[in-house]
Every structure is written in C-alpha cells, then in structure tokens.
Amino acid sequence: MSGEKAKLSLDGLAWFKSSYSAGDGGECVEVAVRPASVHVRDSKDTTRAALAVASTAWTAFVEFAAL
Numbered sequence: 001m002s003g004e005k006a007k008l009s010l011d012g013l014a015w016f017k018s019s020y021s022a023g024d025g026g027e028c029v030e031v032a033v034r035p036a037s038v039h040v041r042d043s044k045d046t047t048r049a050a051l052a053v054a055s056t057a058w059t060a061f062v063e064f065a066a067l
Helices: 055-065
Strands: 014-017 029-033 037-042 051-054
Touching: 037 055, 051 055
Parallel strands: none
Antiparallel strands: 014 029, 029 037, 037 051
C-alpha cells in the first residue's frame, strides 16, 4: 500500500490506493482493511460494489501473488 492518507467513505471504510496503481488512469484498486475482512474496489468507479474477502484469504492471495 502506498503512503497516501486513507479516504474515509460513506460506508465507514478507510480506503487506500494500491502503491502498484499507476497515476495514468489505468487499472487502479483501493483496499480497506477490517479485522476479519479485506474490501477491494475499483478506484475509478467507487460507486460499484466492493469485493469483500476474509483476512486469511487475502493473506493467502498476497503471498501467492508475491511468488
């Protein structure tokens, strides 16, 4: 995650833009972390529903993606 400040949304989640998201308007994601879940959404269209996964599933995904 980047060092940017979180954006608090109406749903009460603090969203952080991925440090891997380019600034040129390409593929960008934002993540909000809760104790038991991680929420992921498209930063270009924040009105769309976010994907929510268990924290353990997110950890497994990040570890796999780092390979």
